[in-house]
Amino acid sequence: MYCVQCEQSNKGGCAVRIGSCGKTADVADLQDVLLRIMQGVSVFADRTARKGAHLPAVDAFTPHAWFTTLTNVNFDASRFETLIREALAMRQAAERLAVEVGADLHDLPEPATWQPGTSLAELSEAAPLAGIQRFMDRDGPSIVGLRNLILYGLKGTAAYSEHARVLGTEEAAVCAEFHRISAFLAGDPNDMDALLREALAVGALNLKVMELLDAANTGRFGHPEVSMVRMTPKAGKALLVSGHDMGDLEAILQQTEGTGVNVYTHGELMPANAYPGLKRYAHLAGNYGGAWQDQQKDFAAFPGAIIMTSNCLINPNLRGYADRLFTAGPVGWNGITHIADHDFTPAIDCARAQPGFASDAAEVTVPAGFARNTVMGVADTLLGMIAKGEVKNLFLIGGCDGARPGRNYFHDLAVATPQDSLILTLGCGKFRFNREDLGAINGVPRVLDVGQCNDAYSAIRIAQTVADTLGCEVNDLPLHYAISWFEQKATAVLLTMLHLGIRRIHLGPTLPQFLTPEVLGVLIDLFDIRPTGDAQEDLAHMLQAA
Template sequence: MSMFCYQCQETAKGTGCTIKGVCGKTDDVANLQDLLMFVLKGISVYSAKAREKGIENAEVNKFITDSLFTTITNANFDRAVFIKRINEGLKIRAAVKEVCEKAGISLSGTLPECATWFASTEAEFDAKAPLVGVLTTENEDVRSLRELLTYGLKGMAAYTEHAYNLGFEDPALYAFMQRALLATLNDNLSADELVGLVMECGKYGVTAMALLDKANTSSYGNPEITKVNIGVGTKPGILISGHDLKDMEELLKQTEGTGVDVYTHSEMLPANYYPAFKKYSHFVGNYGSSWWKQKEDFETFNGPILFTTNCIVPPPVNAKYRDKVYTTGAAGFSGFKHIANRENGRMKDFSEIIAHAKKCAPPVEIEKGEIIGGFAHAQVFALADKVVDAVKSGAIRKFFVMAGCDGRMKDRNYYTEFAEALPKDTVILTAGCAKYRYNKLPLGDIGGIPRVLDAGQCNDSYSLAVIAMKLKEVFELNDINELPIAYNIAWYEQKAVIVLLALLYLGVRNIHLGPTLPGFLSPNVAKVLVETFGIAGIGTVDEDMKLFLN
């Protein structure tokens, strides 16, 4: 065993990657990510003590949030990035410790090793990294709860960073992330206390998603019902992937008037729904499909690709697009050009990728037509009377929340088959890249209401929760679970984990999660989730259809 990672749905054999990640992550990078997490916990030891005395450290908050984001599945594969972050983290830890000492904060007692360990060379990092990973927690149930909490924090960090990039912060999120990291070191916490922390993580997950929703809509307007072009233009283009709308805005501004078009890919599709982006005539639409289809999509696109966040698939050595991929923010891959972060209030500099695009041929058209989206909470509220009337009349029998992630495994065909099998008096509520399993199917509408209502990105799952709470109010119900809504959610990585925890915190029960339950859930922890919250896996389409419709 040269590594151990089981944080995503596609982890090897459903139990853990031990040689190389199914995602493409090498063992040395996986181990260095574990070491970075170890250092973040060490920083949190001191930052928590400083916070108790009212000392808030903006550098610590940003570094921990960004670092958590880089360790999300498919975000960053670049060994050099993690070497640099570990070195930087050790310097920050020393600085925060000094702040504590100068403030007269007592550091007496036995400190955990993560607060005292130090090294400065890559060889020392490589030697230490395999010794601080997930399996250092020997008790399987404690390990499971600690990792469930940790993966929730990683997802929360992603949404917190996106909000930060738009100028929105909530210090309570930073405080919880650091307090929770510290709690994963505490061997005295009972299982019940750890479960409580996991639920508290869900609470702050709601806070983070609400903050990002406010950041996005304040900056770019509320998403509108939009027919998105999936064809191509005649000019060279840049394909932008990921989730960061600030990057989207700055790329559109800098490409305006250059003769270069902009297309979204995968999770950036919902950028097409925002009013602020529609004013750009060179914003053509969406190209291709889900993140795991990028190898095929990138070959035919011809132009350069910009990754703003996670969902990178390591390209084959002979991939024609290999020298056309750029990363920015938390994303990274050895050999890809990385566009530096903003400094002193200035925009990121996308001039190199724009110059590159000008030398490329226009995209090859792989499909024609339109797909519809933009059904975030504000837009659905505008249609509330129509939706409520359809439910009361029986025209809409049931809503199915099919939000979450997509992935490359064949068992995800279940979601396409499930969508096709749904009766014509049902509506799918979706967010995240899971929609690519059915958003191009001819499912029709119910009295003008499309049968697939796409709220946006994975973080826009918050919209689906807001919609459910509004319907509960409109129908004067006591319990959100009395609504004609079933939850059949696909998951892949850690942003899906925080969405799940947020839904559980909001009181949603009987969520079906697939295509497999997380490998990081021990049998006992899985039993708690089943008995307490009604969490269940998926079966066959026919079995589940009967179950849900009964």
């Protein structure tokens, strides 16, 4: 296998038997094959869309299939064999509709006609034709890197799209644009300017998808409200829910009501504790643990059942909790019980059979719920604080956390920010500093938890509102960005920020390995992207530019 899609990639990307994430070469090959077929599905879907037609089944299957290939989501080879068979069937259905509506089917790219087989032996033999390194000698690392930038951006966008879709929110126009960009990628394009344009098109698409997901979450659960989230356990039986899927969390809360089982969030689900439609459940007991990379320690110590609703899953076989772990949605690990049709009975039964917490721990809380509706609801207060000089700088510090050295940068930067500044944070990067007491300004906490990584949409809306009210551009605000990059959702959010023309983003702790010096140079010239360095030095530069 050869993988550079996230920061865990071995030794800067190389051929290995197993990835740092635990993904085997067989699974990596199957994921590559699945995505190559899905690009072929998009070719037919795109050409059909130009005739004003689409297949809802194809539009529904596409984001789920792409989502399964993200870092730390699905490691189960048998699930990918099934997905590949389904993808081939979807491609046939999409082709039939394209013929029926008279779509132009001339000059079909390879993924539209490729027949990799269906047996494991056939798929393994076909895998090199789907690998990201296939055209390296022909096109060079910069072109391949830009294609990967689009590919990984689409993966992140697909994940957010799937989160919205399972909550009942999707748009045909969004699906059509996803298919258009995927079909563009299917042609193995090698024009750098065209690739850069399409990368920014992914950013534009992801902005719309995050808007849909925001509408799905707030429409179903209400707008987040300022809440003090308990970070320590209560006495009683316990069930831990990790990942991002609030629909699954709601179903779990409904199915555990009256059972005596307390439900805790973990990782990116912590912001769920601020949604009125979820916090109304008295047995939503708060959050347990921290960011995803600490899950093996957190899960091993948790005396109950655990459900992974989406990324990020780490090998559960090393710390003795595999028999208490369950997967749902796109997540999978060989030998781990997978929940189907949102019936969480097996996990609930497991939680009731475990000892649970013997007593209440001393209560520790952190504030959450500072999404766009909350902050924009007090926009006059915020603008007044800015006008009076009580708030001189705003910082957006967050993103995807990880385990590699250098990520204390984001903690050190947050702690060092001046007392007359506010910090917007989102994603699991917040766990680096959200328990620090950084004070308040006129009763407003200096650390404002905007939500999950997809709630970058909220942060963008907040910044745009402040800029519009002050009569300036977002880049003219004293707003500074320190974004922790890890995987494909972060790639999609970064492309959204670039699509909006946001400049001077400090990105780190290591830059994506698929960005060659040539491509990085272009992005630096266009958007002034800055690799993170020393936190104190970077902070000085930020404040000097304000």
